[in-house]
Amino acid sequence: MTELADVNQTGSQAEAFESPGALADALRGEGYVIDRDLSVVVHLATVLGRPLLLEGPAGVGKTELAKSLAAASGRRLIRLQCYEGLDDARALYEWDYARQLLHVQMLRDRITAELSEYEDLSSASAALARKDVGVFTEDFLVARPLLAAILSPEPVVLLIDEIDRTDEAMEAVMLEVLAERQVTIPELGSFTARSEPWIVLTSNDTRELSAALKRRCVHFSVEYPDAAREREIVASRAPEVEEAAVADVVALAGRLRDLPLRKSPSIAEVIDAARAAAILGDDSPDRTRALMSLLVKFGADVDTAMTALRSEAGSDQSRAATEIAADGSSPRGSVTSAAFGAGRARSAGRR
Numbered sequence: 400m401t402e403l404a405d406v407n408q409t410g411s412q413a414e415a416f417e418s419p420g421a422l423a424d425a426l427r428g429e430g431y432v433i434d435r436d437l438s439v440v441v442h443l444a445t446v447l448g449r450p451l452l453l454e455g456p457a458g459v460g461k462t463e464l465a466k467s468l469a470a471a472s473g474r475r476l477i478r479l480q481c482y483e484g485l486d487d488a489r490a491l492y493e494w495d496y497a498r499q500l501l502h503v504q505m506l507r508d509r510i511t512a513e514l515s516e517y518e519d520l521s522s523a524s525a526a527l528a529r530k531d532v533g534v535f536t537e538d539f540l541v542a543r544p545l546l547a548a549i550l551s552p553e554p555v556v557l558l559i560d561e562i563d564r565t566d567e568a569m570e571a572v573m574l575e576v577l578a579e580r581q582v583t584i585p586e587l588g589s590f591t592a593r594s595e596p597w598i599v600l601t602s603n604d605t606r607e608l609s610a611a612l613k614r615r616c617v618h619f620s621v622e623y624p625d626a627a628r629e630r631e632i633v634a635s636r637a638p639e640v641e642e643a644a645v646a647d648v649v650a651l652a653g654r655l656r657d658l659p660l661r662k663s664p665s666i667a668e669v670i671d672a673a674r675a676a677a678i679l680g681d682d683s684p685d686r687t688r689a690l691m692s693l694l695v696k697f698g699a700d701v702d703t704a705m706t707a708l709r710s711e712a713g714s715d716q717s718r719a720a721t722e723i724a725a726d727g728s729s730p731r732g733s734v735t736s737a738a739f740g741a742g743r744a745r746s747a748g749r750r
Contacts, residue, residue, distance in 0.1 A: 415472070416442060422471075431460070431467035432632045437619060441468065444617040450577045450598035452613065455621035457603045458665020460632075462560055464621075465599040469556035474597065477551070478558040479544035481565045487572050491582060492546045495539045537587065545573065546582050546590070554594045562612075563602040570612045577615045626653055629669065636670045640677040648673040648690065655694060658707055664694040 416422035419438040422445075426433050433441070441464070444451035453461040469476035479490055542550055548557040559573065575581060580592040600616065602608060624632060626649055633645045648669055656663040664672070672693040679686050687708060695701050 415445060418442065425471035426464075426467050427635070429467040429470045430635050431463060431471075432624075432628060432635055433464070434624070434628060437464075437621065440617060440619045445597055447617070448595055450600060450616045452600045452602065452608075452616035452618045453621050454602045454604055454608075454618070456623070456663065458663070458667065459621045459623055460666050461601040461621055462558065463667075465556055465558040465560075465601070468597065468599065469558075472554075472556070472597075475551065475553060475555045476558060477544050477548050477555050478560060481559065481561045481563075481569075483564055483566075485565050485569055487569075489543055490545050490569065490572065491543050492584065493541050493543070495541050498539050540584070540587075545576050548596045548598075549576065549580065549582050549590050549592045551596070552593050555596050557596045557598045559598065559600045561603060562600050563605045563608060567609050570609050574611060574615065577612070623656060623663070624666070626650065629653075629666065632666060633670050633673050637673050637677075640673045644676045644681075645673050648676050651687070651690065652694060654708070654711075655704055658700075658703055660695065660700040660703060661697045662695075662700065668694055 416425060419435070419442040422442050423433050423435075423438040426438075441451060443449075453464065455461060465478075466476060468474075540546075544557065548555050562570070562573075575583060577598060580596070581589050583589045600612075623629070629649045629652070630642075630645050633640070633649060634642070637645070652664045652669045652672070672690045675690060675693055676686065679689060688705070691701050691704060695704055
């Protein structure tokens with residue numbers, strides 16, 4: 400396969416799911432925690448044989464869902480990573496010109512001998528045109544991800560990742576695969592799917608997709624999970640991290656997602672941050688700032704986040720001073736403790 404096709408062969412036999420609950424249980428076995436609404440839509444897409452279009456912000460688990468679906472069903476994963484400038488040669492197929500040239504060179508002497516009996520060039524050319532020299536055959540075809548999914552004799556999951564990064568012309572190229580499950584090659588004709596692929600498309604909503612593409616898909620908008628489900632996700636992916644540390648990091652990520660950042664923390668980044676929090680421990684004075692290196696990826700966003708957390712910490716300390724003034728004690732706290740404390744309180748309130 401090419402650099403665009405990420406192929407993962409599983410050892411088990413491909414299978415379908417009897418119900419949304421069975422699908423959710425199978426995904427959970429792969430470490431993917433899915434909510435009820437999405438499990439129903441995914442199940443419908445697999446039963447109806449319709450492409451599934453997942454739209455939503457980056458980092459909410461759209462790509463991971465396709466990977467987990469392939470693993471849970473025992474299907475091979477074929478991935479087309481979209482980008483600006485992607486063309487059909489990289490997405491569908493191209494000819495292996497070097498092998499074709501070598502084939503022609505090997506046939507040259509024999510062709511020359513067979514054509515030597517013709518007296519003029521036109522008749523020799525006509526005779527050559529009638530011969531099948533086997534240059535345009537499937538043997539010389541280099542299958543890119545879309546064609547590879549169509550030609551696969553075994554059921555696959557075809558992931559068309561970040562389709563919004565391509566243009567509408569490339570969307571149009573994909574319509575035949577999405578609607579007809581086939582690819583047309585002018586020199587050879589149409590290839591119909593040899594098995595029934597499950598097709599998952601993801602979009603980060605950077606541009607509006609065409610109505611023609613959306614019409615052919617089952618659509619679902621994926622958002623960040625609520626705190627309870629995100630804690631469950633992190634716990635399933637990082638079981639070595641204590642529950643309190645998971646709750647702290649999930650609460651912090653939720654607070655950051657409420658801020659006007661260029662990029663909100665993804666679920667994968669929250670999992671990494673939870674592991675880091677377990678390493679740092681509760682007593683680290685620089686815990687929050689260290690976690691920012693995992694959760695926030697732009698300098699301006701770090702400044703915005705730290706300013707907001709300091710402000711929040713100041714407010715929490717002021718409230719604490721008011722509450723304990725009667726016993727004469729003095730408030731103490733840090734940005735870390737205040738941020739985590741406030742986050743934990745909000746998280747508990749949303750349960």
